Amino acid sequence: MSEFFTEAVLIATIASGIRFAVPLLLAGLGEAYGQRSGVLNLGVDGVMLLGAFGGYYTVLKVGNVWIGLLAGLGVGLILGLISAFITVTLKADQGISGIGVFLFGLGMSDLLFQRLVGTPRFIDTFPRIEIPLLGDIPWIGEMLFRQNLVVYLAFLAIPVSMVVINRTTFGMKIRAVGENPEAADSLGVSVAKVRYATMLIGGTLAGVAGAALAIDLGIFQQNITNAQGFIAIALVYFGAWRPLGVMLGALLYGFVNSLVIQWKTLGIITDSWSDFAAMAPAIITILALVVVATRFRAPSALTKPFERGE
Amino acid sequence: MTQAGGSLRVSSKYLAYLVPLGAVGFALLVATIMLLALDASPIEGFRALFRGAFGSTDALIETSLKATPLLFVGVGITIAFRANVINIGGEGQMVAGGLLSTMAALWLPDMSAFIMLPTVLIMGFVGGAIWGFIPGYLKAYFGVNEILSTIMLNVVAVQLMNYLLRQPLIDPAEIERGTRIPQTERLQEGADLPLMFGSDRLHIGPLLAVLAAIAAYILLWRTPLGYRLRAVGQNPDASRYAGIPVKRTITLALTLSGALCGLAGAVLVFGSEGHRMVTDGSTAGFTGSAGFNGIVAALFGGLHPIFTIPASFLFGGLLVGGLSLQRAVQVPSALILALNGLVVIFVVSTDRYRQRLRDQDARRAALQTVESEPAGDRGGGDEP
Numbered sequence: 001m002s003e004f005f006t007e008a009v010l011i012a013t014i015a016s017g018i019r020f021a022v023p024l025l026l027a028g029l030g031e032a033y034g035q036r037s038g039v040l041n042l043g044v045d046g047v048m049l050l051g052a053f054g055g056y057y058t059v060l061k062v063g064n065v066w067i068g069l070l071a072g073l074g075v076g077l078i079l080g081l082i083s084a085f086i087t088v089t090l091k092a093d094q095g096i097s098g099i100g101v102f103l104f105g106l107g108m109s110d111l112l113f114q115r116l117v118g119t120p121r122f123i124d125t126f127p128r129i130e131i132p133l134l135g136d137i138p139w140i141g142e143m144l145f146r147q148n149l150v151v152y153l154a155f156l157a158i159p160v161s162m163v164v165i166n167r168t169t170f171g172m173k174i175r176a177v178g179e180n181p182e183a184a185d186s187l188g189v190s191v192a193k194v195r196y197a198t199m200l201i202g203g204t205l206a207g208v209a210g211a212a213l214a215i216d217l218g219i220f221q222q223n224i225t226n227a228q229g230f231i232a233i234a235l236v237y238f239g240a241w242r243p244l245g246v247m248l249g250a251l252l253y254g255f256v257n258s259l260v261i262q263w264k265t266l267g268i269i270t271d272s273w274s275d276f277a278a279m280a281p282a283i284i285t286i287l288a289l290v291v292v293a294t295r296f297r298a299p300s301a302l303t304k305p306f307e308r309g310e
Numbered sequence: 311m312t313q314a315g316g317s318l319r320v321s322s323k324y325l326a327y328l329v330p331l332g333a334v335g336f337a338l339l340v341a342t343i344m345l346l347a348l349d350a351s352p353i354e355g356f357r358a359l360f361r362g363a364f365g366s367t368d369a370l371i372e373t374s375l376k377a378t379p380l381l382f383v384g385v386g387i388t389i390a391f392r393a394n395v396i397n398i399g400g401e402g403q404m405v406a407g408g409l410l411s412t413m414a415a416l417w418l419p420d421m422s423a424f425i426m427l428p429t430v431l432i433m434g435f436v437g438g439a440i441w442g443f444i445p446g447y448l449k450a451y452f453g454v455n456e457i458l459s460t461i462m463l464n465v466v467a468v469q470l471m472n473y474l475l476r477q478p479l480i481d482p483a484e485i486e487r488g489t490r491i492p493q494t495e496r497l498q499e500g501a502d503l504p505l506m507f508g509s510d511r512l513h514i515g516p517l518l519a520v521l522a523a524i525a526a527y528i529l530l531w532r533t534p535l536g537y538r539l540r541a542v543g544q545n546p547d548a549s550r551y552a553g554i555p556v557k558r559t560i561t562l563a564l565t566l567s568g569a570l571c572g573l574a575g576a577v578l579v580f581g582s583e584g585h586r587m588v589t590d591g592s593t594a595g596f597t598g599s600a601g602f603n604g605i606v607a608a609l610f611g612g613l614h615p616i617f618t619i620p621a622s623f624l625f626g627g628l629l630v631g632g633l634s635l636q637r638a639v640q641v642p643s644a645l646i647l648a649l650n651g652l653v654v655i656f657v658v659s660t661d662r663y664r665q666r667l668r669d670q671d672a673r674r675a676a677l678q679t680v681e682s683e684p685a686g687d688r689g690g691g692d693e694p
Contacts, residue, residue, distance in 0.1 A: 095398070
C-alpha cells in the first residue's frame, strides 16, 4: 500500500482519472440536454460505439487524431438526427427505441470493424498539451494542466452548458419544453424543433465521446464502451439534471477506474478484488438514484412524446 | 418521478400481423442494401442464412437452443411491459440466475437429477427474482426509474460474476495449472439438463421455455394476479382507486420478470456443453446478449407470451444462420445484431400509429355498443 502513497503515483492516478472521466462527461452532458427537453435517449451507447469506430477508422486511414474526432462528431450528428426522427417525429417509445439504436450501434460497429479492419492495430493518441504557467504549478499543474486538448474542451463544456441551459433563450426553451410542452407550444415555441436541437447536441457529444474514448486508448474493439453510454444516462439522474452534477458523477467513475488500474499494476490488489472495487461506483449510482428520486424532480415531460391539443 | 415508456399496448387485430411482416421486410431491405454495400451477394447470403437456421435437423436443434434464452427473457420482458414497467436488466438478471444456480450445484452434495435439477432451476429463478426485485422495489416505493436501476444492476452483476468466477467459485484445477481461466469445475451431473429425442445436443431447455410461456399466458389472462398486473399497466390511478395494491404489483412484475430471465441464465449454465459457468469478463460473453435480444423477440411477438414462442424461434434462427452467412459471404454475423436493432426501432416507431388506429376502432365500437366492458380486461388473450 505504501507504494501507492508516493507523490508521483498519486498525481498520475488523479490525472488519468480525469482523463477517464471525459467520455462519460461528454456523453452525459449531451444526454442532459435531451432530458431537460423531455427526451430520454437510451441509444447513447450505440452512438458512442459508432462514433468510436468512426474516429478510430479515420485516424487509421488519415493519421490525424483531430480529423478522427471530427469523424466521431459527424457520426454522432447523423445518429442524433435519426434518433430525433424516431422519438420526436415518429413519437416512438423512448426507452425501447433507444435499445434499438444501441443494438444497431453494437452490431454495426463490430461488423464494420471486422470487415474493414480485421486485426486491431494501434493508432496515434491525442498529444498532451502543457498549459504555460499553470502547468508548472506543483502537483495541481501535473494533475490538471498537462492533459490533452479533448480533456480541456470537455471540462470547458460544463460551464458552457450551464450558461446555455440556464442563461440563454434557447436554454429557457429547452426547460420549458421539458417541463410544460403544452404551455411552451401555446407561446409559439416549437416543441419539435427544440427537441430536435437537443437530440442533435446529445448525438454529437455522444459521437465525440466515443471517438475520444477510442483515440485516447489508441485502439478499437468490439463493445469498446463497455456500457459507458448507459452509465452516462444514469449520471444525468445522478447529477439531478445539472451539468455540475454530471461532472461529479463522471469524475467518480474516472477516479475509481484509475485507482483500480493503479492498484492492480502496483500489485496492491489482485484481479478479483479489482472486480469488487469496480462495482463500487455502480452501487453508489444506484443509491444516488434513490436519493435523487426522493429529493429532486425530473423534467415533468421526460419520456412523454408531445401531442398537440387533443 | 417519470413514467417510463408507457405507450406499449396491444394493437388491433388486423394490424398486429402487418407490423411483424413490415419489420421483417424493412430488415431484409436494409440487410440487402448493407450486403450490396459490402460487396456481398444478398441472395447467396440469405440462402446461407436460411439453410444455417432452418435447413436441417442439426440447424433446427441449434436454432431451438439459441431461441431458449430469448424466449425466457422475452416472456419475462412481456410480464414487465404488461405492467408498464420497462425491464432493461435481462442481462444482469440472467447472470444472477446463472450464478446462484451454479453455487447451488457446486456447493450442495451430489444428488440425483430428481432433486438436483429442480433445485438448480429454482435457484436460477430465485437469483433472477432477487435481481428483478431490487429495481421493482426501488421503483414502487422510491420512484426510482427502473430503466436506470436495471441498467446499473447489469453493471453490478457483471463485476460480481467476474469476482465470483475468479475467486471463490473458480475450478481448483485452474489454480493448480496456473492457467486461472475464470470458470467453475464441471458441475455435478445431477444438474445436467436431460437430453431429448435421442439427440446428443438437444436438451429440455426449449421445452421448459415453452412451458414458461404458456404459464405466463395463463398467469396474465386467466388469474386475478394477471388481471391486476395488466390493470396497473394500463391505468395505475384507476387501479389504485379500484383497490389494487399498485406498489406491490409493480414490485412483483419486475420480480417475476427477473425470475424468468434468471431461469434463462440457469438453462445456459446447465445446458452448456461444458456444464460449467465461464466468464470472458463481459455479460454478453455469458448471455450472448439474450437479455437485449429477448426484448426484440417480445416486441416482435406483440408482447404476448404465446406469440413470443415463434418470435424467439425466428430470432434464434437468425443468430444461428448469421454464422452461416458469415462463412458464405464473409460478412460478420454482427449484421444480425444490427438488424435486430432496426427491428426494434421499426416496431416501436409504428406503435404510435397502430395505437391511434386502435383508438379510432375503439371509439367507433363504443358508439355502436351501449353496454360497457370491464375497463382493464379488454384486448385480451386472443390477440398478439
